[in-house]
Amino acid sequence: MTGQLTGSRRRPGTALAFSEERHQQAHEFLVDEAYLLDTQDYETWLALLTDDIRYLMPVRVTTARSAGFDTAPGMAHFDEDKYSLGLRVARFATEHAWTEDPPSRLRHYVTNVRCFATSNADELVVESAVLLFRSRGDVRESALVSAGREDLLRRDPRGTAESAGHWMLARRTIAVDESVLRMQNLAIFL
């Protein structure tokens, strides 16, 4: 039994030039999204996810270079669809999600954005790097999570999504850079 190798999916061609409108829209999407995640405006964030969203964060493992995989076979931190993400968001909206009350101070740093066209003009593959800084309480040590992300953005066919170019997130695979997380929980999104 072996897991997958992260970052190995073949890119569809070369990256779009940074001057291309689609690249700029995708970049804008990620920056706006980071703002929503920093401020924990999860209802608005959820509206930017397609109904068939797949949100996956495999468990990374240390393996020999020759092993050919670097994720835990069959295990993820997040393996979500719209229903389960919706429940997570609904939970934060209750008055009893203690882990985020008082709330963390969050900052998602998003960088290294590259876009790739696909055979479908209304879909883009977007890579990015994200560094999340999380601070809880006054004196507790802060925590960081670093990850690479590979997203599939899809244009909202209704043309109503409130994002640059009406892009929505249809798939996200998060390649976290630690095997053992140094964060008390993942009551956050990346």
Place this chain on the structure above:
Amino acid sequence: MTDLDRLLADVRRGMIPAHVYNDDELFRLERDRVFGRSWMFVAHESEVPHPGDYVVRRVLDDSFIVARDEGGTVRAMFNMCLHRGMQVCRAELGNASHFRCPYHGWTYRNDGRLTGLPFHREAYGGEDGFRRHEQTLLPAPALDSYRGMIFINLDPNAPPLRDYLGDFAFYLDFYTNQSSAGIELVGPQRWRVKANWKIGAENFAGDSYHTPQTHTSVVEIGLFREPKAAKRKEGALYWAQRGGGTTYKLPPGTFEERLRYVGYPDEMIERMRGSWSSAQQRVIGENGFMISAASLFPNLSFVHNWPKVANGSDSDTVLPFISIRQWQPISADETEVLSWFAVDAAAPAEFKKLSYKAYLMCFGSTGMFEQDDVENWVSITSTAAGSMARRLLLNNRMGLLHDDKPVTPPLAHWVGPGTAYVGYGEYNQRAMLALWADCLAQPVAEAARTELGAP
């Protein structure tokens, strides 16, 4: 040591000096006296199914390679080259016929035998200078397994695992023996929390009292129908020698009906009939309780819950999952959680898929139950470090009157071994800490040493 004697006496009468949850001195004692003599879970056989499969697991600071050799035997070998002490395996898992030390190239087969020693003749004069023959990586002092769960013990004179487990094995079977195929483990997710290891172990052992408060939010969103306060206190708390746990009271019905109620398909129930003893079946069918969280002393916990996992039209469809987790101590104020998803190997593929989903939503690094637990435990640990915590004795006597009589008598008709009580109580947390006190009171004997290469 009078301070320690007083502390242990306090703990035994159900009063916990609060600093036990963050005390470097006690942690050093725990390392030797608790973890130096207890059976420690390292892996399940399903994690190393084929010859050459290995995982690397720790018991506190000691790294062990748990590998299945070419003949199918599973061993746990201290992950340190016999020559200069380098880790011979630096991956977490994989498949290998040999482990070669990157430092000087000493090579070991996956059964631990030293097979390659570069320039043995020129550098050592062959066997005359360094006896290579029959040298192996240092084996774990003791290794034993139960239902595919592999444990090691740093004390070579430890009692057999089955004796150690005692009557708790009866309850372990509910998690690990739902069919003759046994369970398979997936994972673990690993993450570090700034909390003392004992808090999680105690919580899973018997804290049904926290569920309605800590986990209010998961009831509010309709993920889980059970933790409502009125419902939770109807559950039984049982303790059986080396471990104990919590249960939920099920609605009236037969063994089959009650397992269906928590979401098991008929084919799995049929196999449970074949795997569980009559007494095990009667805990469900006759007593009407379903196992939930549990802990095996010192730091292995289990959980079995049945949340709603799909957004289907049938709003009451639930699906059960099992998680096994280890509270691996890092220091007095830090614990690494290793959390596995476990499922009956014979379960239908669709069941496995949904059960995994149920696990992810409830427990583990992203679990909606677990998130709120850890927040509490981190807070306890940080507050326990100061001088005021040395002045405060926390009351761990729930369920006992001042004269030590129980608030409610034990369940007279409980079918399982050990003692069970219905309602809230800290019976199991006391039992857990009593075992802890027994360990701390008893120094460990000096371990035998191994000298390498000698004739």
